[in-house]
Amino acid sequence: MPLRERQLTINFSTPFRVGSGLGRGLGLDHTAVRDAWGLPYIPASTLKGRLRSLCKRVALTLAATDPVYNNICQTLDNREACKPAANEKPCIICQLFGSRFWPGALRFSDGRLSETQQTQRTELLLRQRLHPGKIDPALAQARTQIRISRHRGVAEAKFLFCGEALPKTLIFTARINIIGDLAAAAENLLDWGVRLLTHLGAQKSRGLGQCRLSLL
């Protein structure tokens, strides 16, 4: 099986939080996901999931003029993903991203802090050592929101929503391994998805997580 590797770079233009859904016991309701060393990263499943849904929308649009993008399976959870007969390939989305019935050509790695950012990496590591278990104000901005009480129509003073927002200067890289021969139309679709993805992570409506991806 031929194997190629492409490199995905993620640049943010606003602060961002790719969340873990866990509080980490830091008094924050929502924190960014971090690796064993305490460095933020972007999980492979997040990258794959966002690109899959975006590529599907692109394919459904392109199908109007290009029959190669026809017959995209429409399910969200893959329960009814297209099940190819012998010697047949599934739809172009399942060829790329896989399904219950097909392994898929793309293998995503986690997005890690770019190797070119050694100084930022070292600084983040040192900060984790200096502030174990505490909120580092240089790294995590606590955002405060006050909820309006439906019953009384006033601000609930006690309810504070805090979330981390990591600085937009952090750059991440991920590997996408492509296993086997991928049809040109499928790889074009991946390139469109990468080009059209505009945000990652939480609180898009508040402007967090605006980003630009590039694929080498």
Ligand SMILES: [Zn+2]
């Ligand atoms: Zn499919």
